[in-house]
Amino acid sequence: MSDATSNTAEAEADPTDCSACGTPLESGDLRCAICGKSAPVRRYDLGTTQVVKILRCTGCGAAVAYDPKKQAPSCSFCDSVVEIETLEDPMEQTGGYLTFTVTPEDAKAQLQRWLSSLGWFRPSDLSSTARVQELKPLWWVAWVFDADARVSWAADSNQGGRRSAWAPHAGTTEFVFDDILASASRGLSAAEVGVLASGYDLMTARPDPEGAENATIEQFDVQRSQARKQVSKALNEMAHNRVQQSEIPGTKFRKLQVSLVLQNLVTRRLSFPAYVMAYRYKGQLYRLVISGQDKTLMSGNAPYSQVKIIGVVGAVVAVLAFILLLIALAQ
Amino acid sequence: MGMAADTIEQKIDYKEISCQSCGSNLLVEPQMLTAICPYCASPSIIQRPPSENLPTPTFTIGFVVTQDRAIEAVSSWIGRSSVFAKSAFRKAAPELTRGVYLPAYLYNAVANSDYRADIGENYTETETYTTTDSNGKTVTRTRTVVKTEWRSLQGQHCCYILDVVVTASKGVTNEALEAVEPFDLRALRRFTPAMISGWLAEEPSRTQDECFQFAHGEALDKVGSQLKGFMPGDSYRNLQYETDVARESIDLVLFPIWSLAVRYDESKPPLQILVNGQTGRVGGKVPISPVKVSIAVGMVLLILVVGALLFGMAR
Numbered sequence: 001m002s003d004a005t006s007n008t009a010e011a012e013a014d015p016t017d018c019s020a021c022g023t024p025l026e027s028g029d030l031r032c033a034i035c036g037k038s039a040p041v042r043r044y045d046l047g048t049t050q051v052v053k054i055l056r057c058t059g060c061g062a063a064v065a066y067d068p069k070k071q072a073p074s075c076s077f078c079d080s081v082v083e084i085e086t087l088e089d090p091m092e093q094t095g096g097y098l099t100f101t102v103t104p105e106d107a108k109a110q111l112q113r114w115l116s117s118l119g120w121f122r123p124s125d126l127s128s129t130a131r132v133q134e135l136k137p138l139w140w141v142a143w144v145f146d147a148d149a150r151v152s153w154a155a156d157s158n159q160g161g162r163r164s165a166w167a168p169h170a171g172t173t174e175f176v177f178d179d180i181l182a183s184a185s186r187g188l189s190a191a192e193v194g195v196l197a198s199g200y201d202l203m204t205a206r207p208d209p210e211g212a213e214n215a216t217i218e219q220f221d222v223q224r225s226q227a228r229k230q231v232s233k234a235l236n237e238m239a240h241n242r243v244q245q246s247e248i249p250g251t252k253f254r255k256l257q258v259s260l261v262l263q264n265l266v267t268r269r270l271s272f273p274a275y276v277m278a279y280r281y282k283g284q285l286y287r288l289v290i291s292g293q294d295k296t297l298m299s300g301n302a303p304y305s306q307v308k309i310i311g312v313v314g315a316v317v318a319v320l321a322f323i324l325l326l327i328a329l330a331q
Numbered sequence: 332m333g334m335a336a337d338t339i340e341q342k343i344d345y346k347e348i349s350c351q352s353c354g355s356n357l358l359v360e361p362q363m364l365t366a367i368c369p370y371c372a373s374p375s376i377i378q379r380p381p382s383e384n385l386p387t388p389t390f391t392i393g394f395v396v397t398q399d400r401a402i403e404a405v406s407s408w409i410g411r412s413s414v415f416a417k418s419a420f421r422k423a424a425p426e427l428t429r430g431v432y433l434p435a436y437l438y439n440a441v442a443n444s445d446y447r448a449d450i451g452e453n454y455t456e457t458e459t460y461t462t463t464d465s466n467g468k469t470v471t472r473t474r475t476v477v478k479t480e481w482r483s484l485q486g487q488h489c490c491y492i493l494d495v496v497v498t499a500s501k502g503v504t505n506e507a508l509e510a511v512e513p514f515d516l517r518a519l520r521r522f523t524p525a526m527i528s529g530w531l532a533e534e535p536s537r538t539q540d541e542c543f544q545f546a547h548g549e550a551l552d553k554v555g556s557q558l559k560g561f562m563p564g565d566s567y568r569n570l571q572y573e574t575d576v577a578r579e580s581i582d583l584v585l586f587p588i589w590s591l592a593v594r595y596d597e598s599k600p601p602l603q604i605l606v607n608g609q610t611g612r613v614g615g616k617v618p619i620s621p622v623k624v625s626i627a628v629g630m631v632l633l634i635l636v637v638g639a640l641l642f643g644m645a646r
Contacts, residue, residue, distance in 0.1 A: 020578040021441075030390065030519055036439030036493050037580040038389050041521065050379040052348045052366075055528050063352070065374045065529025068394035068608075073525035084393075085521040152488045156452065156563045163480045164452035168563045170486030225517070255563045261441050261489045 016040065022264040026224070028088025033228045034262055055082075092184070092220030092227050092269055096205030097139055100212045100273045100292040107135050107275040110295045114288060115302075123281070123305035136278075137212035137292065139271035140185040141220050142193070143231050144202065147177045147265040153243045153258045159250030166254065171247055175239060182234035184220050184227070188274075192289045192299045199294030200272055212273065212292070220269060231267055236260070350375060362500075364432075364532040374529035384538045388522040389582040390437070392514055394430060394530070394608040401430070401589035401606045408604075408613040409593070415627070417620040420595040420602070430608060432532035432585035434499040435508065436539075437516075438546035440579040442554045444488045446572040450564035451479040479566065490557050492550040492576070497542050499535035499583065503605065505545065510614025511607040514586055518609065522585065532585055543581060550576060 017024050018032035018039075025032060025039050032039070055064040057075035064082060067074045073082040115122075152172045160167035179202060183193040209217060220227065239260050248256070273292025278285065281303045288300030345358040348366060352373035359366045359377065366375045381387045396404070405425040412421060455475050464470050494516055498508045520526060535542070554574050562570065587608025592601035595618065604615035 020580060030521060035441065035491060035578060035580075036437075037578070038582045041389075050377060052351060052375050052377050053524075054351045054373050054375055055525050063373050063528070064525055066393060066526055068397050071393050071395060073528055082525045084523055084526060087517060087519055089517075150489050152486065152490075154484070154486060154488075154561055154563045161452075162482075163456075163478070164454035166452045166564070168450040168452070168482055168484040170484055170563075172487040172489070257561045257563065259488055259490045259557070259561060261491060 017264075021262060023262070024266060028090065030085070030087050033225075034265055089223045089225050091223055092141075094139075094141055094220065094271045095269045096207060097209040097271045098200055098202070098273055098293065099204045099206055099210045100137065101204070102273075102275070102290065102292050102295045104135065104137070104212075104275070106295050107290050110290055110298065111135055111275075111277060111288065114298065114300060118302050123303055123308075134277060135275040135290070137215035138187070138218065138274050138276050139209055139215060140183075140188050140193075140218045140274060141269070141271050142184050142197075143182045143227065143234075143267050144270055145177065145180050145182065145231055145235070145265060145267045147180075147235060148263040149175045149177060149235070149239060149260045150263075151175055151239050151243065151258060151260045153247060153256065155243075155248050155256040156254045157248050157250035158252040169249060173243075173247055175242055177235065177238060180234070180238060182231055184222065184230070184269075185218060186221065187218055187276075188289065192287075195299040196272070196274060196289065196291045196297055199291045199297045201293060202268075202270070204293070205270055209271070215273075216276075217271065227269075228267075231265075235262070235265075346377070348375065348377060362534045362536050364534055365527055365530060367529065376524045376528055378524065385534055386539070386583050388434070388585050390519040391432060391522050391526045391585040392516075392518050392587055392609050393520060393526060394587040396587075396589065396606065396608050396611045398430065398589070400611060401591065401608070404606055404611045404613050405591050405593075405604055408615075412617045413619070415619050415623045416617045417595060417623075420593065420618050423593045423595040425591040425593050425604065426601070429531050430587065430589050432527050432530060433503055433508070433588045434533050434535045435584055435586050436497050436499055436542045436546060437582045437584045438492070438495040438497065438543075438550065438579070439581075440492045440550055440576040442488075442490055442492050442550060442574050442576050444554055444558065444572045444574040445485070446488055446558055446570065447483070447485040448562060448567045448570040449481045450484045450562060451481055451566035451568070453477050453479050453565040481568075482564075484563070488554075488558055488561055488572075490554065492553050495546050495549045495553070496584075496586075497545045497549065499537050499539075499542050500533050501536040502533070503588070507603070507605055507614060508586075511588070511605050511610075511612045514607065514609050519584070527585065535583065539581070546581065547576065550574075 018035065018037050020037040021032060021035045023032055023034045029039055031037065055073070056062065057064050057078060057080060059080050060075060060078045062075050062077035064073050064075050070081055072084060074080065150172065154168065154170040156166035157169050158165055181197045183190065185193065209215060222230070236258065240256065240258050243256065243258055244253070275290040275292060276287065278287040284303065286302050289298060291297040344361050346361055347356055348359055349356050350368040350371065350373055353368060353371040355368060355370045357366055357368060364377055366377065368375065402425055409421060409423065409425070455477055457473050457475050459471055459473050461469055461471050496508065496512060498505050551574055554572065558570060558572055589606035589608050591604045591606065593604055594601040602615060602618065604613060606613050
């Protein structure tokens, strides 16, 4: 069927940008995910005169009709189905791996420094836990996006208040979002991502994972449509934060509303290198994460020995009591 | 009845096509994109060059609900209808007329609005008032009251208007289409003739201008409701706005609709009931029986009067 072949040709053609808002369309998009504009299509030639035709099955020549049970046009005789271009919603795939520039030795040295910084309050049996001292390389996943946003906002602020403590304010501004990272990682917490995010060089992205052996490679486990929702949500949060920081006058605000329109939203899917040391101690998970590109960026927590802390507090109290006693005796 | 049918037929400008399978000549209603040959049952598709008011459809949503399920859905919908519905209607069986791909426009735009409103900011004040106490003496007391200070606010608001659907068929009004919406637009497919083969499919019978105007109106309503949620303060009044729409796009979409007729009164035209061919949602206006309503109102009045009488006697 000629229609079927022309559809395949379109699917293979390079995705273009949305003609209305400049957001790139991806293969399998029928419409722009941001503004809803339909994707351009090379129309099959309709000619200039009216044509009456019967679509026939390429296999057996019987007429083809749409079948709601198969939700596709199908041949009533031989049951074969005609493929129609539908909205595709594939799982997200990483578009590149940033290389490790921190060597395992550097990371290990960093880990030792961190362990010793915990000092004496660490439980004494901690170092015998096998997983401590072992750093594992990991590539975690995130979306990185650029966008130009026109942001309108309205809020109450304490500036300009008369009888009421609040006065209404509103404004419009343009924000440029450049290389904003939105985590897609299930493994790392938001706080950990917050620490690591700033220290990566996006130019080091390679098609294959490089620079680490036996690394854990995290996958995006969401579909494209869900990913777009998460990116939109991240964008909205960013806009909210920026309005709070730089737009609203006064020192206090309430009832902030933000509405934004985007242009040129470009999203990349990338895998980011990190070293992770994770272990359980008495049923609780503890973890240290070091950036794979900047060893000074790290985030971690460790158990404290309650016995030792109580011991020290007890000792301090005892010493204070002893001193007080001495003073009392001296008088 | 027969006379009426004849006069209508004379006005319709039928298209004549010939079946590509058996060669018989068929008369097709002018706004149809498909035909089924009554002699050999072959599904024909009529393709014509697009024009301004008759663009080629961009997308379709395929039928999911089968004919049997559509009839079932309408039967149970009639069963669930109000007790005030005409008895004949509640007993009527739906007759299937057709499953049709209905033309409608899908509209998207960006709205930029200038608005102006009075924002109410609440504050509390302590005021003194005089009253008489239990001993009948006049005393002065204080109380806190919430007062509202009105501040004027003007600003700009920008937002997306997404997925407004307006009918392009004169046979179905927007209200009737809204009654069976929403459609799940994730199931949109690129239009190809194979999607409508074997089914009835209509061409737009309303002009693109008319549909554009309607979509525009709906877009402004959407902006209005977004603006209401956008206002700061404890309350607002006198909200006025002017909206410019940009980046408008409009696409012709064929939506799957089962259209059923319910004949409950020989002297009246059958009632049109639509079923969403994707979700099975039923929409239509239930004929209310004036007799039943009057009886109910009469009963309520009677009970009230009896109650009042009894109450009066008891005193």
